[in-house]
Every structure is written in structure tokens, then in C-alpha cells.
Amino acid sequence: MNTDYFTIGKLAKDTDTKVVTIRYYESIGLLPAPLRTGHNYRLYNCDHFKRLSFIRRCRSLGFPLSQIREIIALTDQPDEDCQKVDKIARGHLDIIESKIQDLTQLASELRQKITACQGGTIAQCCILKNLLKQNTTPIKSAS
Amino acid sequence: MNTDYFTIGKLAKDTDTKVVTIRYYESIGLLPAPLRTGHNYRLYNCDHFKRLSFIRRCRSLGFPLSQIREIIALTDQPDEDCQKVDKIARGHLDIIESKIQDLTQLASELRQKITACQGGTIAQCCILKNLLKQNTTPIKSAS
């Protein structure tokens, strides 16, 4: 219903996106190029706003641009089975979950090292000692 | 005690690092340039091995190279207070922990969207609908 046009600055504000990022999305073909004014200013409409909002919402959920691109392409086939969309989402969730596991592991290792250190000189620092202690000699290869 | 020299391939194997990565570390000044053979092959010694092992261990804990560089620089001042080291480690832990929080939040949002979808066409897909539903019109600015 809204047929108004607006500049890149307004679009940026309304979608909480930097101006340069919007131009970047256009340059990689993720956001369609808008009309231009007589003085070459970009003029966006509501569809651009919707598209960019969608992109940003996906990005805020951590989807990479490549997958966002795929999802957008899928919306051009509205009668297809939505399993493809769901699969992308589930795959992404798997990645997030395994990242959480990795980071949790890291955090506990690091926390352990940190709490071990009660201060002193750098030469005595338990964190450094701990980081340095293993594998101090290369394996002599049999060959 | 070990005064042997070895090639980049052996160093790579023993530290589980790719050859190109070792050269990269040298190029950015993180790993000292080793001696060369008459035919320009890099010849590493035990110190290189220790240094690279340390770098890789820090990397595997998620420390960025910039911080690893700082930590290494600090080891040149063994009589300083180790608080600087500890601070870097604690700052890094904070970042990891906040990443875990963010990702946990993301995962739960995404899980919610995914479980909402019971299949159907793409036009009906609950995940997409959910991703599209908010903010479908730009805010009319007062100005």
C-alpha cells in the first residue's frame, strides 16, 4: 500500500543497517538495485525495505549470506515443498549448537588455567606455564 | 638439548599446522624466520617448534593472533607482574562466555521457529512466515 520512495539513509536507519552495508548487499546481488534520482541517488521502495529487513533478521540469527541467498531463491518457488527451507534452518541450528559445545569446552579449559594463577611475575605465571608445558620437543620421526 | 634442524614439512606435521600457515605466521612476524639451506629451504630448530606449539595452543583456545602476539611480547619481560597476561586471558574468557550466551539465545529462537513448522509448501512455511512477519513497513519518519 505504501508507494513512497526513500533514500539510502532512511533505509539504513529503519533497518538498522549501515549505508555502506546496503551498498555492499547491492554489489553482491543480494538486494536488488533500486531506481536512481536524476542526480544518481538511490531511491528505495517498500519491497526493498522488506527484503533488507528479512536479510538482517536472518543475519541476526547468524545465517551466512550464502544461505540467505538460497532461502530467498526458494521463495520464488512458493509451491515447492518447504523441506528445503527447513533443512537449511536445521543445518544452521546444528552448527550453532556445535559451536556452543566447542566454546563451552574452551571456556572451561580457560577458566581452569585462569583460576590456577594467583599472581606473581610473568616468569612464574601459571597461565603461561600451563600454555607452554606440553609438547616442548618435536617428535623424532622414525623415518 | 635437541640441536637438530628440520624442514617446514616436519614442523608442520609435529605441530599439526599446515605448511602455508607456518609461512603465513612468518610473513606476519609471529614466528621468527629460520635459517635457510643452500637451496633456500627453511631450517627450523627446537625453539621454533616451541614457539609454534605455543601459538597453536593459544589458537585452539580461540585467542586471536593479536593477543598471542601481546602474550609473546610479555614473555620478554619475565620480571613484570603477570597481571597483564591474566587480564588478556580473562578478557578472552569474557568474550567466549558472551558468545556462548548469544549463541544459546540464537539457538533457542531458531529451534522455536523450526519446531513450529509442520511442513507444507514454501508459501506456507512457518519458518519463512516467522522470519518475514515483523516490520513489514518502514517507519514513516517525522522529519
Added chain:
DNA sequence: ATGCAGTCTATAGTTACTATAGGGTCAAGC
């Protein structure tokens, strides 16, 4: 008329690597 915010293009920088091209070297087997 002047100033400042907004817009334009093009290019380079960021992080931590990875990949490729195009070449030289070394050791083993025939």
C-alpha cells in the same frame, strides 16, 4: 553564499588463513 549532512564511486583494509600458478629440489627405483 556558506556550511554541513547526505550521497556517489572506487579502492583498500580487516581476520586468519586457503588456494593457485609456476617453478626448483631431493630421493628412490629402473
Added chain:
DNA sequence: GCTTGACCCTATAGTAACTATAGACTGCAT
């Protein structure tokens, strides 16, 4: 002596998703 394959060398470009900078133009308010 020659080939084959694994290893080494440099230099350059590509990756993800932007961010920063330079140099120039526009639009609007005072």
C-alpha cells in the same frame, strides 16, 4: 642416467562480511 613423486620456494588472489578512506557531488538551512 632418467623419471617420478613428494617436498620446497615465491607471489598473488580468494574467502566472509563487512568497514574505512579518499575525493567529489548534492540538498537544505541559515
